[in-house]
Amino acid sequence: MTIEITHTRREGTLIEGTSRGDGSSEILRLREYGRTQRQPFRWSRNLDCWYLPHSRDHATYTPSLELLAQRLRDAGFEVTLTIDNADRRSFSEAEKEREEKAEGRAERFGGYADTAARTSEAAWKSSHEISERFAFGQPILVGHHSEGRARRDHARMDNAMRKSISERDRAQHWANREEAAANYEQFRKDPGRTLRRLDKLRADLRAVEKWQRGESAKGFSRSPADPELEIEHQELTEEIAHWEAVIKDAEARGFKVWSKADFKRGDFVLYRGTWYEVLRVNPKSVTIPHIHNGIGKRIVRATGNQHDDWTWTAPYDAVSGRKSADEMQQPPQAEATEHQEQAQQARPIKEPVPAAETCHTSHPSPWHAKARRWAHGQHTPEGKPTPATAPAERANWQGDMALVLITSKNSRRSRKRALWAMTRREAQAVCGDSRTSGRSYMLTWTDRPGVEGADWEWVPDNGSLDPVLSDLGVTPRREWSAAPQAPAEAA
Numbered sequence: 001m002t003i004e005i006t007h008t009r010r011e012g013t014l015i016e017g018t019s020r021g022d023g024s025s026e027i028l029r030l031r032e033y034g035r036t037q038r039q040p041f042r043w044s045r046n047l048d049c050w051y052l053p054h055s056r057d058h059a060t061y062t063p064s065l066e067l068l069a070q071r072l073r074d075a076g077f078e079v080t081l082t083i084d085n086a087d088r089r090s091f092s093e094a095e096k097e098r099e100e101k102a103e104g105r106a107e108r109f110g111g112y113a114d115t116a117a118r119t120s121e122a123a124w125k126s127s128h129e130i131s132e133r134f135a136f137g138q139p140i141l142v143g144h145h146s147e148g149r150a151r152r153d154h155a156r157m158d159n160a161m162r163k164s165i166s167e168r169d170r171a172q173h174w175a176n177r178e179e180a181a182a183n184y185e186q187f188r189k190d191p192g193r194t195l196r197r198l199d200k201l202r203a204d205l206r207a208v209e210k211w212q213r214g215e216s217a218k219g220f221s222r223s224p225a226d227p228e229l230e231i232e233h234q235e236l237t238e239e240i241a242h243w244e245a246v247i248k249d250a251e252a253r254g255f256k257v258w259s260k261a262d263f264k265r266g267d268f269v270l271y272r273g274t275w276y277e278v279l280r281v282n283p284k285s286v287t288i289p290h291i292h293n294g295i296g297k298r299i300v301r302a303t304g305n306q307h308d309d310w311t312w313t314a315p316y317d318a319v320s321g322r323k324s325a326d327e328m329q330q331p332p333q334a335e336a337t338e339h340q341e342q343a344q345q346a347r348p349i350k351e352p353v354p355a356a357e358t359c360h361t362s363h364p365s366p367w368h369a370k371a372r373r374w375a376h377g378q379h380t381p382e383g384k385p386t387p388a389t390a391p392a393e394r395a396n397w398q399g400d401m402a403l404v405l406i407t408s409k410n411s412r413r414s415r416k417r418a419l420w421a422m423t424r425r426e427a428q429a430v431c432g433d434s435r436t437s438g439r440s441y442m443l444t445w446t447d448r449p450g451v452e453g454a455d456w457e458w459v460p461d462n463g464s465l466d467p468v469l470s471d472l473g474v475t476p477r478r479e480w481s482a483a484p485q486a487p488a489e490a491a
Helices: 024-028 062-074 091-134 147-182 184-188 191-212 227-252 332-346 424-432 466-472
Strands: 002-008 012-016 042-044 049-051 078-084 268-271 274-277 285-289 311-315 319-323 401-408 416-423 441-446 456-458
Touching: 002 062, 024 062, 062 078, 091 147, 091 184, 091 227, 147 184, 191 227, 268 285, 274 285, 401 424, 416 424, 424 441, 424 466
Parallel strands: 002 078, 416 456
Antiparallel strands: 002 012, 012 049, 042 049, 268 274, 268 319, 285 311, 401 416, 401 441
8 A cells, every 4th residue: 555645735744545553653653754853743533644743834844754755665665755835725714723623622621621520529429428427526446347348438538539639620620721722812813912923924024025035034045936935925925914904903992003103202101000101212112110110109200219220111012001291190089090990991891600609618619610610609607609799789899898717627616716807808818818727727708607606606816817917907806797788689
């Protein structure tokens, strides 16, 4: 049987005519092929043939394929080699196929994540069903007729819990990959990234045009008669036109393409969330005070900084806004109001994530197939999920009161143990500090703890966490007064 080696820009490098056990795989798996001469061929069940990864939409390195053909002939195979670098697809066709494949990957990875999550939950339930026998701390009775069964149950619990943790990690892995695949098109068409990509493509096109004129570019020369130059010119022209259309669509949706004409010395530029005074206007960027001067500040002026003699550059593709010197002199209150309005307009609208039905302090949280994550929520006294509150109803939700609770490992207390009352923002900072959790305890918080005395009770504060409260600037209280809640709807 004849082995056919073919390469086109449209299909890449393919090898057909091999069979299992004929000895060709040992040659094809050598890491000595491709444009880098370090790639092996791989078998594709979809194509039912061998292929060279990353060979589509590129010209092949002909000596590499000639070397492969010679090795196969030396091994006793009859080989044909066909190379056609002119047969190609348009860039728009290639990009559309990449987006469709990303959608398929997202759907496939989502299925993997759901399956692993269900397996993890089933293993966790199995472990806890077995542990009901030891709920009250029953020890293993050495020498008793139940010793063997008890040890087997302990081993089964350990295996089930390890499997649950392993599958949970696996579910999170596939969920992360699903998210990356689902966001492929969004990140691919990000305006800032697209502008940087266009700069590189235009530089490559200028180099190709110089080589076609017989001039040197990028430090070397190429023959003007090389047919590959014409193909590269067509590819770069198509790709530039494609990404320019993406930028036009972004501009139609409100994106601003900043340039040298938009700034002058003394203006202020919004760069990475901080306003910097413009020291100099350059073709590709503006010179600003060094970025180290902006730590903890919202406005950095030309003078009065820690590093007055240091400068930085903000490229136009990373600029988010501009103000004149007069606009920056507005009253602080008006400036803060404007900043808040800009942040609300820039904040993306996200679909609300379903509320959690369990609390992570006592047992694993449920896997939300729609949200593609493990949820962490707070219990209501009846064990029902805390309903989400509309933003209009809880405009200042960070300032509402929260109750900080302490939970201990293997605790079987009937009532929750409360340490302090503070605002939600303070509770998040305290519970998120690594010093407020250990191997046998952790802090958590809730804004709906239930009824004092029935659902929770105050416990003594031994002062061990006072340094944390002092560092965070939190002054806790030892009395509970929840923020008024919206009246429940009539059944």
